[in-house]
Amino acid sequence: MTNPHSEQRKVLVIDDDPAVVATLADGLQLLGDYEVIIASDGAEGLHSFYASLPDCVVVDVRMPRLNGYQFVRAMRGDPETAEIPIIILSALVQDHEQLAGFLSGADVYLLKPVQIIELMAAVDTAINRTAEQRAEQLRLLADEP
């Protein structure tokens, strides 16, 4: 589902806070030359995903309609989208909340507020992750050897 015909990476940012979305989109476009698609909740995010086929998704947790956990599970539960790099970017800082994000299937969990340089590094990390690394993390979280 990546876009092999373009050097410019495409990132879908899903957050119901317009100020957060604007800041992230501006930063990623200006500093990272990413193409940024935005959506304001998980349901809109799913539609946007299939319309734009991004290389990576950055998603908030607390949102109307589908929350971030549900969005990530929707992606991981479909073989067509199970390997899409996903970053949760959330203000939920507690350990159990971060673990819940990983258990849902996120590759990376970042805390708000985030610096753009930090987000770009996370996007690269998520995109460069192999299917084997992703499967290994999910097995680890499922207590499987």
Next chain:
Amino acid sequence: MSNLENRPTGLARLLPFLSRARRAFSILVLSDDQRMGESMAAVLGSMASVVVTLSWEAALAASEVRRPDILLYDFDRQESFGWPILTQLHATPSLRHTLLLVLTLRTSVNDKIAAFESGADDYLIKPITADQLRFHVQRLSHFRQVLGPN
């Protein structure tokens, strides 16, 4: 994994919390396909207590006795099954703290959104391997333990 491992949000630091989430859990299967329901029970029976039901009424009765951690809703064969049943499951008091996992052949975005807006917590598209089902259910069980009842 990466240099992000060393950051405060790295997974390695969080994994010890997972051990506290391990405990016995129960699964209620509601399926419109008896063979599929029995197959799921066989796959999941080694990791959880599993009961299979084949109708909404039977699922309701079983939920009142067992208060399952996860309800696995598998449907595609019968028209009487669908999102309205999921909405009813979500509104059932005895399933208030139960996570709802949908297992289906339906792949459209609108179906996924309808499922989640009807109360689903997870959505798996068939066909699925036994390992994939076990991993997914185990992570969902951990998720419930980590975050606690809603």
